[in-house]
Amino acid sequence: MDFHVWLTYLATTIVFSIYPGSGAVNTISNAIRYGVRGSVPAIAGLQLGLSIHLALVGVGLGTLLAQSATAFAVLKWLGVAYLVWLGWTKWREVPQLMKNGVGQEDGPRPALFWPAVFVNITNPKSIVFLVALFPQFLHADYPLWSQALILSVTCVLVDIIVMLGYASLAAPLTHLVQNEKGMRTQNRIFGSLFIAAGALLSGASR
Template sequence: MTLEVWLTYLIAGIVLSVSPGAGAVNTMSNGMSYGFKYSLISILGLQLGLALQFVLVGIGLGAIVAQSALAFSIIKWAGVAYLIYLGIMKFRQRGAFDLNAHNEPKVPPFTLFAKAVLVNVTNPKSIVFLVALLPQFINPQAPQALQFTILGLTSVGVDLLVMLGYALLATQLAVFIRSEKHMRFQNRVFGGMFIGAGSLLAVATPK
């Protein structure tokens, strides 16, 4: 893999990560609700979900999903249902935002981590995107495992940095969420965004 090829992939990865999606919504929601420290847990979960997607694509499942309408539909509707579920739960959540950084979150850290993993794993559009994108950057004449590892680490690294940026932005905005009224408004905004992401998945079709 040449430097030019890697830089091209890097640019594509940055554009994909910066574009608002379910992962960004999840990160900002957790950043505003629980603070930067605990949002890191969800960010790590997102990266595990992304890494799992790379593994799935690497062993051929991504190609199956891209070619099979049934497989795509099963994963798509699982993602739709989960995102809408997150949206409804967030929409119904009540309570004022506590600015005390030393307070424990109202959900266990593992729950934040697991939810973030599922947000990425149940996003079939990302799998189809990887299936369409990765072959363009793989040299069939060179060891493919090494190339795939480089591209995977690049994507995870880029997404990690972008999500950290989203989390920092969210924690800065959190100072404006001091009352139950504001918190209820924030929960409904992010709940609506989760439901919107699920609705977009519902109309997604394999390319």
């Protein structure tokens, strides 16, 4: 893969990752409550979901999904249902102060991993975007598998850096959730954002 082609792909991927979506909402919500370190499992979960999308695109299933109205609709409505359920659960969550009386809790939070995986994996727009993006940067003169690997690793690394950036920006807001009222407000704000993300996804088309 030519270096200038990779740079163009890198710039495109950065824009794709920075664009706020359900993954960013998930990361910011976790970072405010658990800090940057505590949100790492959720960021890792997002990357597993993204990696599954990349793998599907790599083996050609992504193209099938992008072209099949039925498959797209099924995955889309699963994503909508999951985001709305996540938002409703967050909205109704009972505030629980940490042992030290503040919003953050020391150490990682493995329980955040799988919900984050499903946040990303149930977003069909990601697959459609990747299906449209990948062919633009593949060259017939180079091995396709190595190019796909480079593009996939670049995409995941960029998204990790962007999500850590979101978490770092959100973590200083932890003081807003140091009491029960603040945590309830935070839960309802991000619950509403998850529901809004589901509403936006419901209007998505191929």
